[in-house]
Amino acid sequence: MRAHFRKLVLLILVACSLWAIPAAPVWAQVRIPADAIVDTDEIRQVLQQGLTLEQQRRWGEALLHYEDASRSFPDQPEIEQRLTLAKIHYDLGRRYSDPSFLDALRQLSELNTLDVYGEVLLKIQTHYVDSPDWQALMRRGTANLDVAMTEPAFVERHLAKADREAVDRFRRHLHEQLDSRPVPNRYDAKNVVKWVGDLAAQELGMSAQAAIQEYIAGATSALDDYSGYLTANQLDDVFSQIEGNFVGLGIELKADDDSLLIVDVIPGGPAAEGGIQPTDRIVAVDGRTTKELTTDAAADMLKGEENSVVSVEVLSEDGNRRTLRLVRRRVDVPSVVKVDIIDKEMGVGYFHITSFQKTTSRDVDSALWSLQRRGMKSLIIDVRGNPGGLLNSAVEIADKFISNGAIVSTRGRSSRENYDYMAHAPGTWRVPLIVLIDSESASASEIFAGAIRDQRRGTVVGVRSYGKGSVQGIFPLDVARGGVRLTTAKFYSPSGQAISKRGVQPDVSVRVTAKVPAEGDLAVAELNDGDQILKAGLQVVRDRLSQR
Numbered sequence: 387m388r389a390h391f392r393k394l395v396l397l398i399l400v401a402c403s404l405w406a407i408p409a410a411p412v413w414a415q416v417r418i419p420a421d422a423i424v425d426t427d428e429i430r431q432v433l434q435q436g437l438t439l440e441q442q443r444r445w446g447e448a449l450l451h452y453e454d455a456s457r458s459f460p461d462q463p464e465i466e467q468r469l470t471l472a473k474i475h476y477d478l479g480r481r482y483s484d485p486s487f488l489d490a491l492r493q494l495s496e497l498n499t500l501d502v503y504g505e506v507l508l509k510i511q512t513h514y515v516d517s518p519d520w521q522a523l524m525r526r527g528t529a530n531l532d533v534a535m536t537e538p539a540f541v542e543r544h545l546a547k548a549d550r551e552a553v554d555r556f557r558r559h560l561h562e563q564l565d566s567r568p569v570p571n572r573y574d575a576k577n578v579v580k581w582v583g584d585l586a587a588q589e590l591g592m593s594a595q596a597a598i599q600e601y602i603a604g605a606t607s608a609l610d611d612y613s614g615y616l617t618a619n620q621l622d623d624v625f626s627q628i629e630g631n632f633v634g635l636g637i638e639l640k641a642d643d644d645s646l647l648i649v650d651v652i653p654g655g656p657a658a659e660g661g662i663q664p665t666d667r668i669v670a671v672d673g674r675t676t677k678e679l680t681t682d683a684a685a686d687m688l689k690g691e692e693n694s695v696v697s698v699e700v701l702s703e704d705g706n707r708r709t710l711r712l713v714r715r716r717v718d719v720p721s722v723v724k725v726d727i728i729d730k731e732m733g734v735g736y737f738h739i740t741s742f743q744k745t746t747s748r749d750v751d752s753a754l755w756s757l758q759r760r761g762m763k764s765l766i767i768d769v770r771g772n773p774g775g776l777l778n779s780a781v782e783i784a785d786k787f788i789s790n791g792a793i794v795s796t797r798g799r800s801s802r803e804n805y806d807y808m809a810h811a812p813g814t815w816r817v818p819l820i821v822l823i824d825s826e827s828a829s830a831s832e833i834f835a836g837a838i839r840d841q842r843r844g845t846v847v848g849v850r851s852y853g854k855g856s857v858q859g860i861f862p863l864d865v866a867r868g869g870v871r872l873t874t875a876k877f878y879s880p881s882g883q884a885i886s887k888r889g890v891q892p893d894v895s896v897r898v899t900a901k902v903p904a905e906g907d908l909a910v911a912e913l914n915d916g917d918q919i920l921k922a923g924l925q926v927v928r929d930r931l932s933q934r
Contacts, residue, residue, distance in 0.1 A: 431461055436468050445476040446639050474533045477603060477614075482539035483686045486618035490866055491595055500580055501865045503602050504895075506615065507572035509861050512611060515798050520569040524578060527604030528564050531582070532557050534600050544592040556589055575605075578770060606870050619866035624860055627719075628776060630745040633692045634826045636717040637662065639685065644677045645669045645701070646684055655717040660710045661702055669707075670699035690714050700879040721775075722749035724768075725756055734762030734927050736819075741781070742775030742830040747782040754786075754815060764927045767814075768822040770848065770919065774829025777857055779875075781807045783835040787844065789814040791880060793837045796857050798875030803857065809841075818930060819844030820923045823892060828852035835890045836879035846892040847923045853889030896922045 432455045439448035451467035458463055481487045494502070504756045534540040535553055547555060560582065579601045583594030589878065606615045610811045616624060626632040636655020639646045646668040651658045669676055671687040679687070688696060692715055699709050725737040735757035753885050757765065774780075777796075784793045784801050788809040795806045821844055823835050857875040862868075878884055896919045 388475065403583035421610055429455075429462060429465070432459070433464060433468065436472070440468075440472065440475075443475075444641075444746070445472055445479055449471040449476045449630035450641075450720060455790075458507075463654045470529075471533065471664070473607065474530055475537065477607065478530070478537055478600075479539060479683075481603065481617060483539075484617045484619050484685065486620075486867065489600075490618070490868070491593070491599065494595055494866060496594040496598070497581060498582070498865065499598045499602075500576060501862060503579055503598055504572070504576050504600055504606055505863055506870055507575060509870055509872065510609065512574055512603065513800070513859055513861065513872050513874050514613070514884065515803075515875055517799070518572075518609070520571060520575050521567070523605040523608045524567070524575055524601075525565060525581065525660065526608030527601030528560055530600040530604035530607075530839075531586075531597055532560065534596075538745070540596070541703070545590060548590045550593065550895040552590060556586065561917060576918075606872070608742070610856075610873055612856065613872050614870070615748075615889050616860075616869040616871060620689075621860070621867075621869040622864060624869075627741075628744055630721060630743045631716055632716045633690075633714055633716050634757050634904045635662075635688060635696070635712055635714060637688075637697075639668070641685075642667070646676060646688075652717055652719060656712040656715060660712050662710070663702070665703050668695075668703045669701045670709075672697050675699075698901075708770065717773075719743075720749060722753050723914060725753045727757065727760050728766070729924060729927070730761070732924075732927055732931060733761045734924060735765045736768065738768040738770075739772055739834075739900045741772060742779035742783070742834075744776065744779065746775070747786075750783055762817060764818040764820070764930070766820045766822060766923050766927075768918070769827050769831040769834060770822050770824040771826045771884070772828070772831040773826070774831060774855075778828035780833040784834050785809050786813065787815055787819055788841050793841075793880065794833045795878045795880075795882075796875040797878065798857070800874070809837075818927070820926055821846045821888060822919050822923050823848040823851045824898075825849055825852060827890070829855050832885045832890050833877060833879075835884065836883070838881075839893060840880035845894060845923075845926050846890065847894040847921045847926060848892045849897055849898060850891050850895075851889040853885065853887055855885035890925050894922055894926060 430453075436451050436455070439445075439451055449469070449472040453471050455465050456462075507518075507523075510523075535545065535557055539737055564578065564582075567578070569578065579598055580594075582601070583597045586592050586597040587594045597660055603615045606613050623632065634655075635657040636652035637648055637657045638650040638652075641647070647668045648657075648662060648664050648668070651652055651662055656859055668684070668688075670683050670694055671679075674684075674687070676684045688698070690696060694714050696714060697709060697711050699707060701707050719741075720738060721741050721743050723738050723740060726735075728734050728736045737750075737753045737757075738751070754762075754765075777794075781793050789811045790809050793807045793809055795804075797804050817919060821835050821838050823831065823846060826833065827848075828851060832855055833854075835846050837850060838844045856873045856879050857877055859872055859874045861870050861872060863870070864914065876884065876886055879890070898918055
């Protein structure tokens with residue numbers, strides 16, 4: 387970790403609710419749009435599916451399920467409650483499978499852990515975009531501890547000898563004492579958490595540090611969906627993502643049918659060299675089948691130290707099974723892929739930006755000059771499925787195509803977070819530009835697409851983007867290894883429009899009737915018949931040429 391790297395600005399999606407439709411008086415005779423009517427049967431079905439995942443303790447999948455449900459059915463209290471519960475379980479499972487967190491539990495004293503809590507609260511008070519509600523932060527910490535006392539990983543480590551009835555009494559007592567207790571400031575919060583830790587040690591024989599750690603995690607996760615506490619290993623992972631490299635196998639995967647589905651394989655990585663392909667499935671890790679593990683645990687087993695070995699059993703689509711021994715090593719993650727001339731007659735260049743990281747500006751320069759040498763006359767930049775990344779990276783890419791004017795503005799609680807990012811004329815590319823977006827284009831992608839659209843520098847094609855944007859800071863801790871990720875500002879397009887709740891509306895809207903192939907499946911050189919957005923972008927190029 388670089389000691390001088392005290393704060394790093396990056397973009398993460400921010401949860402936001404859709405506009406609510408107010409109820410009309412009976413006498414108004416207002417017709418309610420069909421798509422505004424909530425299907426209670428569908429909601430019940432969604433909740434039942436989620437409860438099934440919960441009962442199987444598949445918390446990662448439950449979390450994704452409820453996140454999707456929250457977007458489909460906004461402002462439904464029961465869905466939001468299940469989403470919060472799934473997130474608490476999932477985050478706790480991640481912490482208790484993280485060696486750096488377990489090391490901190492063993493090494494930090496109660497006083498040290500309280501100091502970490504105090505430092506986290508100070509950073510929230512100093513940097514968070516809104517004034518903190520200390521009582522809400524305290525309630526979330528209590529909820530975290532309450533859930534932890536039902537989680538096997540926590541119980542086995544801290545409550546193995548505790549009487550179950552005593553644990554239940556303790557949980558009830560906490561809620562009775564704290565749920566409605568006023569918490570006027572961070573000093574009072576710290577005093578209350580010390581009391582909780584001491585009480586847990588006295589009545590249950592567990593370490594006070596374990597209880598305090600749940601309040602540390604709860605304080606940050608209570609703020610918004612993308613603020614959070616980072617263990618030492620998680621902090622290292624964040625910096626690896628920003629740098630564009632990490633130690634691992636070089637695969638992107640997701641949970642699917644009791645296995646880990648390979649979504650993409652990074653060229654030159656251990657998995658690629660072992661012959662693993664997109665659509666393959668990992669069905670066992672180090673001799674343990676993914677059916678007997680949670681998907682989170684199986685994914686965690688793929689991680690490890692550089693040069694360590696992991697055994698994976700891989701199932702191909704044709705039913706072929708093979709066992710591979712792969713050596714984990716540092717893998718460079720390209721942020722610009724699929725660089726190609728996709729229409730040689732018209733000279734249409736194309737590349738896909740998968741994320742905005744430190745290397746993206748350099749990667750885009752390389753792609754542009756490569757396409758220029760191959761006869762590029764127009765350019766399509768694809769940011770579909772791009773979840774965001776570094777604010778400065780998005781600004782740098784937009785600045786390559788915009789000669790003057792605003793690119794994006796940030797506004798926060800502190801005046802230090804208020805900044806207008808402007809374009810510069812030197813080095814501007816004049817090539818006709820198309821930008822492709824979809825509902826998964828978010829944050830930094832929306833900064834880039836919004837700047838291109840508002841400054842009339844190119845044509846944005848696709849569907850309305852995610853519509854959730856915030857600026858976040860990464861703050862390493864001084865007291866112990868680890869850090870916090872805090873929302874520090876929101877960002878606005880050159881026209882002054884907030885990205886949150888609105889997204890970027892394309893200049894050319896495309897009605898997508900079939901799912902666009904995943905990034906690993908998108909065959910750019912052979913235009914996929916199902917890729918309506920890419921085809922629409924090419925049609926814009928043709929229309930321009932016909933008007934000349």
